[in-house]
Amino acid sequence: MNLVPLVYFIALASIMFILGVLGVLLRRNALVIFMSLELMFNAANLSFVAFGRFYQIIDGQLFVFFVMTVAAAEVAVGLALIVAIYRSRGSIDVDNMNVLKG
């Protein structure tokens, strides 16, 4: 069961990362851009765990744990910012977020 080579995991992680990049570049909805960011975090986490597993070190999993907590903090602040922007601007389209003044 556990004999899948490391190349497969790295290839899957890179494809998922590129899909996340495409989501950030193509979509105009701020919430979907945040979700694509989460997808990129996940791709990086997957390669962390895969490399840590194949090199027999535990540090990969600990880094994934820290990435998860920082991602949770980032999502909390980011969604609060989106809610604040929606209150002042009435839209979460990133094309409309072109002025700094609230």
Added chain:
Amino acid sequence: MIIGGIVFVIIAIIAIGSALGMLLSRNTVYAALFLIINFVTISTLYFILGAPFIALAQITIYAGSIMVLFLFVIMLLGTEKLPRSKAMPWQKPLAIGLSCLLLIESGVLIYQQALRPSGWPALVESVTSPSDIGLALFSQYLLPFEITSVILLAAVVGAIYLTRPERIRRKSGTDERSEP
């Protein structure tokens, strides 16, 4: 090898398909649900890689709390659907072209590394138990762990400050000005 490969390919197809579904769906709620499917498939990959703690943390933190937060905000704002905007028509082909370039580049790098005889490390059967992670977290990684707690506290305070109603914020602002 063959059974493991088939299982991996099925999981990878589900993961990539759900990521594509998130990317292409016009409704934000559907995008969030596709992303939850993706997180769960990635957590099964963590189980295959012998990391049960990270797999369960993935399900509880990502699929459990972060996506619930996303769904709450989507339904709070009522912005399930956005009208298509035609602000920058040159952006879409440029983004797709550059992403294809990145895909080709990473594919070439991975292929070159796979061709090398000693390029990838050999596989050893092992499962990392959660107690090992706990020991490393509270001995070697104690300082980053504490810093993470400070980051979480700052994020909570910042989120509460940002989403306060405008009325209260203005009142507290005038209070601060009138105090001295």
